[in-house]
Amino acid sequence: MTTREQNDFLALTGPGTPMGSLFRRYWIPALLACEIPEPDSPPVRVKLMSERLLAFRDTNGRVGLIDEFCAHRGVSLWFGRNEEDGLRCPYHGWKYVVSGQCTEVPSEPVESGFCQKIKLKSYPCVELGDVIWAYMGPAELQPPLPGFEWARVAAAHRFVSKRTQDCNWLQAMEGGIDSVHVSFLHRHDLRSDPLHVGQGAEFTRETDARFEVVETAGGMVIGVRRPATPGNLYWRITQWIMPFHTMIPPYGDNALNGHAFVPIDDETCMSWCFTHHPMRPLSDHELGVMRNGGGIHVNLIPGTFRPVVNKDNDYMIDRIAQKQHKSYCGVKGIAMQDAAIQESMGPIQDRTKENLVSTDNGVIMARIRLRKAALAAQRGEAPDGLDPATHAVRSAAIVLPAAASFYEAAADALRATAGVAHTSV
Ligand code: FES
Ligand SMILES: [Fe+2]
Numbered sequence: 001m002t003t004r005e006q007n008d009f010l011a012l013t014g015p016g017t018p019m020g021s022l023f024r025r026y027w028i029p030a031l032l033a034c035e036i037p038e039p040d041s042p043p044v045r046v047k048l049m050s051e052r053l054l055a056f057r058d059t060n061g062r063v064g065l066i067d068e069f070c071a072h073r074g075v076s077l078w079f080g081r082n083e084e085d086g087l088r089c090p091y092h093g094w095k096y097v098v099s100g101q102c103t104e105v106p107s108e109p110v111e112s113g114f115c116q117k118i119k120l121k122s123y124p125c126v127e128l129g130d131v132i133w134a135y136m137g138p139a140e141l142q143p144p145l146p147g148f149e150w151a152r153v154a155a156a157h158r159f160v161s162k163r164t165q166d167c168n169w170l171q172a173m174e175g176g177i178d179s180v181h182v183s184f185l186h187r188h189d190l191r192s193d194p195l196h197v198g199q200g201a202e203f204t205r206e207t208d209a210r211f212e213v214v215e216t217a218g219g220m221v222i223g224v225r226r227p228a229t230p231g232n233l234y235w236r237i238t239q240w241i242m243p244f245h246t247m248i249p250p251y252g253d254n255a256l257n258g259h260a261f262v263p264i265d266d267e268t269c270m271s272w273c274f275t276h277h278p279m280r281p282l283s284d285h286e287l288g289v290m291r292n293g294g295g296i297h298v299n300l301i302p303g304t305f306r307p308v309v310n311k312d313n314d315y316m317i318d319r320i321a322q323k324q325h326k327s328y329c330g331v332k333g334i335a336m337q338d339a340a341i342q343e344s345m346g347p348i349q350d351r352t353k354e355n356l357v358s359t360d361n362g363v364i365m366a367r368i369r370l371r372k373a374a375l376a377a378q379r380g381e382a383p384d385g386l387d388p389a390t391h392a393v394r395s396a397a398i399v400l401p402a403a404a405s406f407y408e409a410a411a412d413a414l415r416a417t418a419g420v421a422h423t424s425v
Helices: 006-009 018-023 169-178 179-182 199-204 284-292 311-315 319-323 335-344 358-378
Strands: 027-032 045-047 052-056 063-067 080-081 086-087 101-102 125-128 131-135 158-165 212-215 218-229 232-241 245-248 256-265 268-276 395-402
Touching: 006 018, 006 169, 006 358, 018 358, 027 045, 027 158, 027 256, 045 256, 063 125, 063 131, 086 101, 158 284, 158 335, 169 245, 169 256, 169 268, 169 335, 179 218, 179 232, 179 311, 199 218, 199 232, 212 358, 218 358, 232 284, 232 358, 268 335, 311 335
Parallel strands: none
Antiparallel strands: 027 131, 045 052, 052 063, 080 086, 125 131, 158 268, 212 218, 218 232, 232 245, 232 395, 245 256, 256 268
């Protein structure tokens, strides 16, 4: 049983918390590159793990991620003027560059050197795969850049979106590795969503699912098998990569999908959604579906990353569709079904009250792995999942003879190899 202490240990990620310190050892998806599209474009507020920050692109195209608030008297630099290689506070004109260094305090004589003593907190950023990643940990421990296949393929092979979710990161991430819920929560969408059709979708509707979890260097693979053709089993194999990346098993020739569940604060997270095809550019049809909230992506309120369907409108639940077996839970769209169910657990799920069963094995093992990693990081050890080679993996959907070990039989399918198609039925 989970105690309150264990629940908090895993859920809370603010500065100084064990899990927050662990997360700060990794590169974190912070914002979409297109949010600050060009030099001197308007700055953007970014909240990460309870820290309020501001992202901007300076006149030379360099990206800065600095404390949101001016060191003078605390004005939000979101109102700032982004010009001449820095961000100027609109209240009294103090100016900051991407490193957070203050370079001008107009009220003080230049000779005083006052501005040199002022520096805002700032974090290194890198642009990779249409995403600006931030590193918020100790400078001497900065890891190599991420090696996820979706971030490394040509831009035309990839579609990235993000949406806010009104719940703690952990219950969202746990939904990503709970492959069994697909047979229930999403069962009717497996026939109607154009990016989820295929033979595998029919097998997935089978509710007799068994779990096998194998630990890997960077996380774990979760194999879920269901009866397929006589003598064979249909395996859906999910990847979990520390600390919050998941890769969803594909259907047919559809692209691969994955998520990252990044804490905004303890009661809100950003669900990043990554779709990519290793072999070909995404088609206009696929892009059209995703831009219209299909697949794992959702429609957003214009100018925000908040879904149109959200808890304030009861997720526009359609009780008639639910009754008529058109939607298992009555919420439209796979992504919003997940979000609605996860948010319904409350801002931070109270795990002291849950009753876990054998199909929760992936969830249980991820919690153990995260706790161990946070404790090891406290002792100064490097956590798993920092090596980019551990990111270069794929999910898979495969039919195997009943006697086969899924992890051995699917070994090639689980590696991201450039020029080799993913394995999907
Ligand atoms: S508060 Fe920013 S310059 Fe005064
Ligand atoms: Fe789901």
